Amino acid sequence: MNILITGVHGPAGEALLAQFAETRHSHHRIIGVDTEPVDHPALHAAEQVPAASEADMIDRLSDLVRRHDVDVIIPTVQEELPVLARAARECRFYPARVVVPEPADVEVSCDRYRTMLLLEESWVPIPRFTRPEFHQDPATMVEAVGDRAVIQPRECRGPRRVREIHPGLMAESEWADVGENVLLQEFAPGQEFAPMVYLPPGDKPPTVVVVEKLGGEDDSRREVQRLPADEHPEVGRIALGAARALGLRGPVDVSLRCLADGRPVVLSVNARFGAHSALAPEILDALLEDLTADLEPGLSPDLGCR
Numbered sequence: 051m052n053i054l055i056t057g058v059h060g061p062a063g064e065a066l067l068a069q070f071a072e073t074r075h076s077h078h079r080i081i082g083v084d085t086e087p088v089d090h091p092a093l094h095a096a097e098q099v100p101a102a103s104e105a106d107m108i109d110r111l112s113d114l115v116r117r118h119d120v121d122v123i124i125p126t127v128q129e130e131l132p133v134l135a136r137a138a139r140e141c142r143f144y145p146a147r148v149v150v151p152e153p154a155d156v157e158v159s160c161d162r163y164r165t166m167l168l169l170e171e172s173w174v175p176i177p178r179f180t181r182p183e184f185h186q187d188p189a190t191m192v193e194a195v196g197d198r199a200v201i202q203p204r205e206c207r208g209p210r211r212v213r214e215i216h217p218g219l220m221a222e223s224e225w226a227d228v229g230e231n232v233l234l235q236e237f238a239p240g241q242e243f244a245p246m247v248y249l250p251p252g253d254k255p256p257t258v259v260v261v262e263k264l265g266g267e268d269d270s271r272r273e274v275q276r277l278p279a280d281e282h283p284e285v286g287r288i289a290l291g292a293a294r295a296l297g298l299r300g301p302v303d304v305s306l307r308c309l310a311d312g313r314p315v316v317l318s319v320n321a322r323f324g325a326h327s328a329l330a331p332e333i334l335d336a337l338l339e340d341l342t343a344d345l346e347p348g349l350s351p352d353l354g355c356r
Contacts, residue, residue: 051078051079051121051122051338051341051342052078052079052081052118052119052120052121052122053070053078053079053080053081053120053121053122053123053124054081054082054083054111054114054115054118054120054122054123054124054146055067055070055080055081055082055083055123055124055126056083056084056099056111056123056124056125056126056127056130056134057083057084057125057126057127057130058082058083058084058088058090058093058096058126059084059085059086059088060084060126060127060325061324061325062126062127062303062322062323062324062325062327063082063084063126063127064090064325065323065324065325065326065327065328066124066126066323066327066328066334067080067082067090067092067093068092068328069327069328069331069334070092071090071091071092075338078338079094079095079118080092080093080094080095081093081094081095081096081097081114081118081120082095082096082097083096083097083098083099083111083114084096084098084099085098085099085100085101086098095118097114099111099114101129102127102129102130102133102134103129107130107133108133108134108137108142111123111134111137111143112137112142112143115143115146120143120146121145121146121147121341122146122147122148122149122341123143123146123147123148123149124149124323125148125149125150125322126322126323127322128160128206128320128322129160129206131150131156131159131160131206131321131322132153132156132157132160134148134150135148135150135151135152135153135156136153138150139152139153147341149300149301149322149337149341150300150321150322151297151298151299151300151321152297154297155296155297155298155321156321158296158297159206159296159298159319159320159321160205160206160321161204161205161206162202162203162204162205162206162233162318163179163181163204163233165296165318165319166179166233166235168295168296169292169295169296169316169319171295172291172295174288174291174292174295174316175288175313175314175315175316176315176316176317177195177235177236177237177238177309177315177317178194178195178196178235178236179194179195179233179234179235179236180194180195180234181204181230181232181233181234182228182230182232182234183230188217188218188220189217189218191217191234192217192218194234195217195234195235195236196236196237197216197217197218197219198214198215198216198236198237198239199214199215199216199217199234199235199236199237200212200213200214200215200234200235200237201213201214201215201228201232201233201234202232202233202235203231203232203233204231204232204233205231206320214237215228215234235317236309238307238308238309238310238315238317239307239308239309239310240307240308240309240310240312240314241262241307241308241314242262242263242305242306242307242308243260243261243262243263243282243285243305243306243307243314244261244262244263244274244303244304244305244306244324244325244326245258245259245260245261245285245286245288245289245304245306246258246259246260246261246289246301246302246303246304246323246324246326246327246330246333247289247290247293247301247302247304247333248300248301248302248332248333248336248337249293249294249298249299249300249302250299250336250340251299251340254340256290256293257330257332257333257336258286258289258290259276259286259329259330259332259333260276260277260279260281260282260285260286260289261274261275261276261277261326261329261330262274262275262277262282274326274329276329276330282314284314285306285314288306288314288315288316289302289304289306289316292304292316292319293319296319296321298319298321300321300337301321301322301323301324301327301333301334301337302319302320302321302322303319303320303322303323303324303325303326303327304316304318304319304320305317305318305319305320
């Protein structure tokens with residue numbers, strides 16, 4: 051297959067390229083695109099494209115699909131997902147398939163507040179959460195999420211910019227600077243996991259791999275290790291439940307962390323391959339097998355255009 055991967059300069063893109071560089075995938079032709087110039091031995095072609103926020107991004111990708119006879123597009127950049135899902139629904143990349151869920155499901159997964167609401171309704175374990183516009187002062191925030199919390203943008207666009215705050219210690223002037231359109235979550239100080247899920251088409255069984263993050267808070271320097279299937283199985287079950295609650299298909303990257311009492315809770319859900327997919331090669335293998343079999347996967351809206 052001719053496979054176009056977006057965001058090859060980022061962690062998720064690099065994790066996929068590391069897998070496609072292996073001999074067993076040498077029969078695939080890989081086209082890598084990014085907003086920055088990039089080179090990699092696994093790439094058969096490399097192209098620079100506009101960011102998802104640019105009006106001509108879809109036209110540029112459509113042109114590359116035609117020029118390189120692309121069969122499959124695998125996006126790895128979070129802010130691209132809603133744009134690509136809508137474009138795929140409109141058959142902008144036909145006949146190429148796009149590994150992205152339905153537009154409505156993508157929109158929810160890219161809105162961290164709506165994600166938390168839906169997970170809460172589905173009884174998936176999550177930390178306490180709120181939004182600053184629901185509170186007039188820090189004291190009521192402490193009642194909602196505790197005296198230690200994290201704040202991050204509500205929408206999955208651009209850098210995640212997660213920071214820790216202590217609402218009970220904040221002055222009124224600091225509270226005024228918190229701003230709107232952000233999500234506040236109870237701080238989870240325990241073990242951190244990055245489980246990966248693949249939800250296949252039809253009634254085929256899902257694939258779940260649990261990875262544990264070790265060390266400090268700097269993701270670029272942290273060690274990660276894949277856990278045996280019988281170690282922390284509840285983390286895998288929660289991640290799978292979160293992906294299903296959001297109606298997602300295909301590869302899903304989930305972030306979990308344990309609260310002070312040891313209970314794992316879902317912090318975020320990304321409807322794409324994550325930065326650690328090289329530790330779970332069976333997920334890419336399962337996706338490629340389904341794509342090669344040309345089943346009715348429900349992974350990409352544009353399949354309905356055939």
